[in-house]
Amino acid sequence: MIVAETRTRPKPEAATAPQLADVWRVVALNDPVNRMSYVVMVLRRVFGFDEDTARTHMLAMHERGRSVLWSGTREQAEAYVFALQQWHLTALLQLDEAG
Numbered sequence: 216m217i218v219a220e221t222r223t224r225p226k227p228e229a230a231t232a233p234q235l236a237d238v239w240r241v242v243a244l245n246d247p248v249n250r251m252s253y254v255v256m257v258l259r260r261v262f263g264f265d266e267d268t269a270r271t272h273m274l275a276m277h278e279r280g281r282s283v284l285w286s287g288t289r290e291q292a293e294a295y296v297f298a299l300q301q302w303h304l305t306a307l308l309q310l311d312e313a314g
Contacts, residue, residue, distance in 0.1 A: 237310055238286050238287065238310075239308055240285070241286070241296055242283050242309055243284050243305065243306045243307075244280065244281050244305040244307065245276050246276065248303075251277065255269045255273050256269075257302040257304060260302075262284060262285060289308075
């Protein structure tokens with residue numbers, strides 16, 4: 216008796232949705248050394264913030280110890296962190312796990 220051998224083909228993998236790039240945050244920490252007006256000026260120059268937005272972030276840094284200034288691609292976030300550090304402000308790059 217001959218038994219027909221049945222082979223099953225592997226099912227093609229369903230196309231997965233393209234994975235979005237990770238979102239990174241630029242976080243500035245409180246600056247106990249520089250004047251508040253200096254921090255506002257730096258935020259305006261680096262990010263192009265208006266006076267009120269820059270002052271809001273500066274006050275958050277002063278009162279809460281940190282402020283998330285920007286979120287987006289890693290390359291741009293690294294450039295912002297580097298620019299802030301060149302102005303002698305303390306800034307961090309953090310992966311936004313919620314994004």
